[in-house]
Amino acid sequence: MDFIELSRKRYSVRKFSARPVEAEKIASVLEAGRLAPTAKNSQPQKIFVIKSREALERIHKATPMTYNAPVVLMVCYDSKASYKNNADRHFPGYDGGETDAAIVTAAMMMEATDLGLGTLWARGYDSQTIYDAFPEISGLELVCLLDIGYPAEDSEPSERHSLRKELSETVSEL
Template sequence: MEFLDLVKNRYSCRKFCDKNVEEEKLLQILEAGRLAPTAMNHQPLKIFVVKSAQSLEKLRGITRMAYNAPVVLMVCYDKDLCYRALNYNDEHECGDMDASIVTTTMMMQATELGLNTLWARGFNAVEIARGFELPENLKVSCLLDVGYADPIEGGPSPRHPVRKEMGELVEEL
């Protein structure tokens, strides 16, 4: 599949079927995340694979953003390891951006493998960190729900194909 077709076909799935994600596909998704770029190549990420019934139940008790996906990748960054841009009088910590790049890379790999995903950040990260007893240096950045879409209810939102025109987004200076 051409990359732009992959981007056009990917959508946020909010209803997954019961089919498990094959281990070899999950490993490919995680490898894509491992290879994704990060600021100054610091690689401050930690990805927790949530797929046991007990862990999924715990996560779903904290946030609805896990939906019914058979696998949820909890993407965190280590605030002590992430690159901090301290020059240019514009201090900026790159952990969330690194996590977003890694998550997007994994999301696109999952799509290429015929899986569906939901990239989520509508949750209380502190509650998730507390619920999973994560160390204080790890910050939960986002969740990536992974699985196969329910054939009846798992399709894209009606908002999915709505896009601004290029001229509304891009301007040459």
């Protein structure tokens, strides 16, 4: 499938089937994240794969933003490893870690879609609740959760999914 078609096909899944995700598909999604570009190739991302029953129970108690996905990737970055732009006078010491983690997440999301899986980039939660539930991420910056699984048969995109601005509203030539 070409990338534009893949981009059209992807939507935020909010209803997952109970079907488990195959280990090789999870590995492929993680490899897509590993290969994603990061500033100065710093690779500050730290990804935690939540798939055991115990870990899924912890994340479900911490936030409803998992929509009972059988796999949840907790995407973080290490601010000690992320690129800092000290040449930027407007944002002195700009930390590229969140941007890098977002790029990594987008790559994993698109790979999952290409493999027939559904995803949801989740950020509508209280971060402290996640930190409390997962002391393993202490000292890292939590960027998002990426819910992954097979969409339920009656899963469909939200009404807002196809609402896209015209390029002329978002792009300017200089």
